[in-house]
Amino acid sequence: MRPFTYERASSPRDAAARVARTPGAKFIAGGTNLLDLMKIQVETPAHLIDVNGLGFDRIEPTADGGLRIGALVRNTDLAADMRVRRDYGLLGRALVAGASGQLRNKATTAGNLLQRTRCPYFYDTDQPCNKRQPGSGCAAIGGYNRPLGVIGVSDACIATHPSDMAIAMRALDATVETVKADGGTRAIPIADLHTLPGSTPHIETSLEKGELITAVTLPKPIGGTHIYHKVRDRASYAFALVSIGAVIQKDGSGRVAVGGIAPKPWRVEAAEADMPRGAAAVAERLLAGARPTQENAFKLTLVERTLGAVIAQARG
Ligand code: SF4
Numbered sequence: 001m002r003p004f005t006y007e008r009a010s011s012p013r014d015a016a017a018r019v020a021r022t023p024g025a026k027f028i029a030g031g032t033n034l035l036d037l038m039k040i041q042v043e044t045p046a047h048l049i050d051v052n053g054l055g056f057d058r059i060e061p062t063a064d065g066g067l068r069i070g071a072l073v074r075n076t077d078l079a080a081d082m083r084v085r086r087d088y089g090l091l092g093r094a095l096v097a098g099a100s101g102q103l104r105n106k107a108t109t110a111g112n113l114l115q116r117t118r119c120p121y122f123y124d125t126d127q128p129c130n131k132r133q134p135g136s137g138c139a140a141i142g143g144y145n146r147p148l149g150v151i152g153v154s155d156a157c158i159a160t161h162p163s164d165m166a167i168a169m170r171a172l173d174a175t176v177e178t179v180k181a182d183g184g185t186r187a188i189p190i191a192d193l194h195t196l197p198g199s200t201p202h203i204e205t206s207l208e209k210g211e212l213i214t215a216v217t218l219p220k221p222i223g224g225t226h227i228y229h230k231v232r233d234r235a236s237y238a239f240a241l242v243s244i245g246a247v248i249q250k251d252g253s254g255r256v257a258v259g260g261i262a263p264k265p266w267r268v269e270a271a272e273a274d275m276p277r278g279a280a281a282v283a284e285r286l287l288a289g290a291r292p293t294q295e296n297a298f299k300l301t302l303v304e305r306t307l308g309a310v311i312a313q314a315r316g
Helices: 012-021 034-039 075-080 082-087 089-097 101-106 109-114 165-171 269-277 279-286 298-315
Strands: 005-008 025-028 047-050 059-061 067-070 175-179 185-189 212-218 225-231 242-248 254-259
Touching (some): 012 025, 025 034, 059 082, 067 082, 075 082, 075 089, 075 101, 082 089, 089 165, 089 242, 109 165, 109 212, 165 242, 225 298, 242 298, 254 269, 254 279, 254 298, 269 279
Parallel strands (some): 025 047
Antiparallel strands (some): 175 185, 225 242, 242 254
């Protein structure tokens, strides 16, 4: 691990300003992803600003009947919250499907959204990787790419976003609240938080330098049957090959977000109009424009079949 300096943030605004003006500075909260990356020198921050003391650890109702989740609420606490279990079952199930209990005890809501890809070449500093080192190339294209993306990918990067929680947040139409380096605040629809790689895969979100996530809000509950179905190579401690987060209503309408296939939680609202027609119709529109590799083309079929299982489960 490279040497770095460390301080505890005194206020959100100060923390945002400090990261924006200090070269090589990064926020640290749970550290469940960042510390691993620092140990193998994929991340080499010169300075860490610890935001754990800033509060942001409460789950509160909003005036319009939704829920405001502090950025530092731990994944375990969020999954166990009775309001989440009752009204946003999809979120609780996605959280429990992610990582181990020990990791969920430390991992935060904001950190979960901002975790980095698990592309194996991203973690191997002997290999070219445009995300880790812009302009160096992509070892995954033409290499081992079975777990990687099939849609939203580019000629520069085919990595996937690894978060289970983010898939649920996308299906639930969450909004991300932030404070910026100038002290201003923003509310970013989760659909606009993560960016596609294009020619700049090292840029993964629409956050500005120093912009700090303070909370994630959920709109009022929409009812329906909440299902999170994660397909992976082994039963636990594995990332999704394909995951489906769905809220399905009695009349067959519903929302579907897909994980394991794209650089961001993948949802195509227009495809949801086809929900009553079944999984094949939805999958066709969800996956329009897909660019699978020879190794991961199976994910296209897997999305359709997993969605079919989810719809069948919702119908009882
Ligand atoms: Fe790096 Fe993306 Fe290529 Fe993986 S797919 S090696 S993360 S550029």
